[in-house]
Amino acid sequence: MSIGQIIFILVIVVAFSIAIRNFSKIRRNILLGKDEEISGNEGKRWKNVLLIAFGQKKMIKRWIPAVLHLSIYVAFLFTQIELIEIMIDGFFGVHRFFAPYLGGLYTLIISSIEILSFAALVATFIFLARRNLLKIPRFIMPEMGGWPKLDGNLILLGEIALVTGIFMMNGADVVLQKMDPQHYPATGFLPISSVLGPMLFDGLDINIVKAIERIGWWLHLIVVLGFLNYLPISKHLHIFLAFPNVWYSKLTSRGEIENMPEIMNEVKSMMGLIPEQEVDMEAELPEFGAKDIFDLSWKNIMDAYSCTECGRCSAVCPANLTGKKLSPRKILMDIRDRATEVGRNLDTGGLKFVSEEGRAKNEQLTAKNYDDGKNLFDYITREELHACTTCNACVEACPVTINPLEPILKMRRYEVLTESAGPSDWLPMFTSIENSGSVWQVPEDRDKWAKDLLEENQ
Amino acid sequence: MKINTMAEYQSEGKKPEVLFWVGCAGSFDARAQKVTKAFVKILNAAGIDFAILGNEESCTGDPARRAGNEFVFQMTALQNIEVLNMYEVKDIVTACPHCFNTLKNEYPALGGNYNVIHHTSYLNSLLKDGRLTIEGGAFKGKKVTYHDSCYLGRVNGIYEAPRELIAALDAELVEMKRCKTNGLCCGAGGAQMFKEDEPGDKRINIERAEEIISTGAKVVAANCPFCITMLSDGMKAKDKQEDIMVHDLSELIVQAKNL
Ligand code: SF4
Numbered sequence: 001m002s003i004g005q006i007i008f009i010l011v012i013v014v015a016f017s018i019a020i021r022n023f024s025k026i027r028r029n030i031l032l033g034k035d036e037e038i039s040g041n042e043g044k045r046w047k048n049v050l051l052i053a054f055g056q057k058k059m060i061k062r063w064i065p066a067v068l069h070l071s072i073y074v075a076f077l078f079t080q081i082e083l084i085e086i087m088i089d090g091f092f093g094v095h096r097f098f099a100p101y102l103g104g105l106y107t108l109i110i111s112s113i114e115i116l117s118f119a120a121l122v123a124t125f126i127f128l129a130r131r132n133l134l135k136i137p138r139f140i141m142p143e144m145g146g147w148p149k150l151d152g153n154l155i156l157l158g159e160i161a162l163v164t165g166i167f168m169m170n171g172a173d174v175v176l177q178k179m180d181p182q183h184y185p186a187t188g189f190l191p192i193s194s195v196l197g198p199m200l201f202d203g204l205d206i207n208i209v210k211a212i213e214r215i216g217w218w219l220h221l222i223v224v225l226g227f228l229n230y231l232p233i234s235k236h237l238h239i240f241l242a243f244p245n246v247w248y249s250k251l252t253s254r255g256e257i258e259n260m261p262e263i264m265n266e267v268k269s270m271m272g273l274i275p276e277q278e279v280d281m282e283a284e285l286p287e288f289g290a291k292d293i294f295d296l297s298w299k300n301i302m303d304a305y306s307c308t309e310c311g312r313c314s315a316v317c318p319a320n321l322t323g324k325k326l327s328p329r330k331i332l333m334d335i336r337d338r339a340t341e342v343g344r345n346l347d348t349g350g351l352k353f354v355s356e357e358g359r360a361k362n363e364q365l366t367a368k369n370y371d372d373g374k375n376l377f378d379y380i381t382r383e384e385l386h387a388c389t390t391c392n393a394c395v396e397a398c399p400v401t402i403n404p405l406e407p408i409l410k411m412r413r414y415e416v417l418t419e420s421a422g423p424s425d426w427l428p429m430f431t432s433i434e435n436s437g438s439v440w441q442v443p444e445d446r447d448k449w450a451k452d453l454l455e456e457n458q
Numbered sequence: 459m460k461i462n463t464m465a466e467y468q469s470e471g472k473k474p475e476v477l478f479w480v481g482c483a484g485s486f487d488a489r490a491q492k493v494t495k496a497f498v499k500i501l502n503a504a505g506i507d508f509a510i511l512g513n514e515e516s517c518t519g520d521p522a523r524r525a526g527n528e529f530v531f532q533m534t535a536l537q538n539i540e541v542l543n544m545y546e547v548k549d550i551v552t553a554c555p556h557c558f559n560t561l562k563n564e565y566p567a568l569g570g571n572y573n574v575i576h577h578t579s580y581l582n583s584l585l586k587d588g589r590l591t592i593e594g595g596a597f598k599g600k601k602v603t604y605h606d607s608c609y610l611g612r613v614n615g616i617y618e619a620p621r622e623l624i625a626a627l628d629a630e631l632v633e634m635k636r637c638k639t640n641g642l643c644c645g646a647g648g649a650q651m652f653k654e655d656e657p658g659d660k661r662i663n664i665e666r667a668e669e670i671i672s673t674g675a676k677v678v679a680a681n682c683p684f685c686i687t688m689l690s691d692g693m694k695a696k697d698k699q700e701d702i703m704v705h706d707l708s709e710l711i712v713q714a715k716n717l
């Protein structure tokens with residue numbers, strides 16, 4: 001076994017073990033949310049995954065970014081075929097394993113990768129310009145400073161490094177095929193490298209060309225492995241999570257806000273519709289709605305980790321458009337950041353994160369007794385929650401079928417039901433519905449209009 | 459003209475074809491009452507046997523639920539379901555997309571299953587069945603723009619029925635840039651109607667009013683009492699209340715038919 005093979009295997013093992021650890025942490029963070037059974041209607045779910053996740057159907061509304069995004073996406077998918085060969089070559093210490101077996105097909109595959117990579121490179125530069133030079137409103141909202149901005153740019157730079165690696169590797173290879181045909185099997189004519197390679201590398205010392213080929217090869221591999229390990233801290237996690245997230249997205253009407261059976265049954269028993277409920281006087285007062293990520297459903301948290309930070313939701317949000325603080329994208333980013341914070345604290349096992357009761361009972365830190373003195377309201381202000389018109393524009397706009405409205409309503413429920421707080425303007429409306437069955441307190445009969453109309457028509 | 463309640467029908471041992479759910483706005487708001495009356499005039503002209511609940515109707519609970527007050531929602535909703543089930547109501551038509559959505563999509567989980575239809579779809583089906591005719595060219599060639607309410611459009615996917623009514627009026631429909639799935643909210647939903655706005659640059663209805671003005675249409679067709687209030691306020695703020703009229707589709711039909 002050569003030293004190259006050993007390094008290769010080491011790199012792969014390390015990269016994959018770190019990745020597996022970090023991905024399982026994300027899974028754990030998602031499962032910090034409440035259980036919610038989501039199943040049924042597999043046919044419709046497959047269709048959604050195919051059309052929306054795989055086919056990017058909801059991107060088409062804004063066609064310029066749709067085409068650019070599609071070129072990077074398709075190039076990325078296709079490049080993975082080449083990665084299989086890189087794995088085999090690296091592991092067994094061979095070179096371009098598939099080339100002699102596939103012949104013309106090999107040329108076709110590598111040529112396609114080259115053309116797609118070139119398209120992706122062009123798209124990458126346009127994306128960089130859109131993010132940094134053009135003042136596109138959805139990229140310059142307050143939540144897009146700092147890390148989110150850097151994240152968006154880093155990945156584009158990574159893409160440039162990847163494509164550079166591919167062309168260095170292929171370009172040098174084309175030249176080496178002429179210099180040392182025994183070790184470098186013919187790849188056939190490659191649309192970019194067969195032109196660029198000889199132009200840049202012809203006439204160089206064979207060892208230098210070999211080095212260039214190796215640097216390109218390793219660059220390609222390292223960028224991909226780096227990307228894999230970068231995903232868990234990046235909005236680019238959506239390249240994996242978009243699929244399950246679309247699969248588990250709500251299939252029932254958007255118009256239905258999740259029912260609360262506990263409250264329904266209590267009201268039913270108050271109205272004498274069902275037998276009186278046993279009330280446990282000892283039990284703690286129940287908390288309704290969501291105060292922290294633990295009260296959201298796991299799907300709400302998966303939504304947050306799937307968010308691409310594209311801002312399509314905020315760009316159509318009527319509240320955001322008219323200068324209110326609410327930005328649905330920020331709601332998702334806040335939920336994700338909070339889940340990540342809780343996850344990180346749980347990993348420390350620190351007893352300072354155990355709730356008072358837990359400490360009294362000498363418990364170890366778990367998600368159940370977790371208390372760091374903070375909650376989601378430290379991230380999302382009430383002002384943001386109150387501004388939502390429940391118009392569903394964000395739900396409609398999201399390319400990966402995230403529902404920003406659900407957590408907003410769950411937090412409103414916490415505020416109103418558990419804290420008895422919320423905008424004071426709403427109180428007269430609540431009391432009026434409760435006392436007189438109408439949103440306004442009016443002295444008249446509900447059908448006064450009918451009497452008026454009959455009179456008018458006499 | 460006759461307007462009977464469910465109780466009156468029951469005392470005669472009869473059942474109406476459909477229950478007209480009036481809603482809080484349609485019952486009490488001076489502007490929305492006009493829509494209610496217009497819709498009733500059309501029902502009468504088409505010879506529909508309809509009933510109302512009168513004082514037995516309560517708020518559907520939409521704003522309470524969306525404000526987060528599930529208790530108030532459940533109380534009013536369960537009470538309504540009691541009444542509706544007692545009368546064995548099957549078909550409900552309503553001129554409010556919020557009532558429509560809640561009755562249709564939220565009452566089933568509470569034990570209320572009805573066939574609910576929004577009045578624009580209902581009027582359109584009357585038109586198709588020949589029970590309603592829209593003659594006369596009161597709107598012939600006039601520029602009309604249409605405002606998709608969130609709860610009829612994006613939430614329930616009804617975009618065409620109201621547009622077909624505009625076509626039946628012979629009017630020229632000028633779409634706003636943000637229409638159908640992209641329609642911009644009027645700003646009233648999610649219980650915003652009942653509170654002051656959060657601080658911002660402008661009110662949502664002003665943003666929408668500006669878009670309406672830019673179409674050059676002199677008439678805005680709407681399908682929701684809250685949108686009508688919001689958009690009319692927007693027109694006033696822009697000093698266009700004399701030039702651009704905000705109407706429910708049933709009012710436009712009443713004008714065309716001269717009822
Ligand atoms: S539903 Fe709320 S958050 Fe979503 S776009 Fe409408 S106002 Fe904004």
Ligand code: SF4
Pocket residue numbers: 306307308309310311312313314328329332397398399400401402404
């Ligand atoms: S929620 Fe959806 S639309 Fe909004 S930023 Fe995230 S991915 Fe984009």
